[in-house]
Amino acid sequence: MRLGTAERRSERGSAIFELPVLIGLLLIPFGILMLSIPTWVERQTAARDAAAESARYLVIAGPDGLNQASEILREIELGYGLAVGSMRLELPTEFVPGQSLTVRVVVVIPAADIPFMGSFGDTSWTAEHTERYPDYGAAP
Secondary structure, three states, X not given: OOOXXXXXXXXXXXXXXXXXXXXXXXXXXXXXXXXXXXXXXXXXXXXXXXXXXXXXXXXHHHHHHHHHHHHHHHHHHHHOOOOOOOEEEEOOOXXXXXXXXXXXXXXXXXXXXXXXXXXXXXXXXXXXEEEEOOOOOOOO
């Protein structure tokens, strides 16, 4: 069924209302999402690096290296341009030769990061790295 001329006239000008709705409901949230993804990836990579470097250092230094592992975390935060304290380190409590040693790093990731406006909302993400504590030459 074809619309008559009178029915088509009533639809004129509807694009004026549809365009702002399209921009407001679809394009702006999609743009915010696209601008936030690099921040998420960067924070996750920083947490993975911090967990791996801290675990590797603890395998070499043993229980005496617990304070230095925290320093490694701070250096990685500064290297990635993050605020000091944006990552938290969870270290193992016991060092048993021949057993696994797991280090966890919890990082705060903003839900949305908009240039020139800042970020809002946040969530935490945990990275972990496991190394085997050596049998020989390890200080108990």
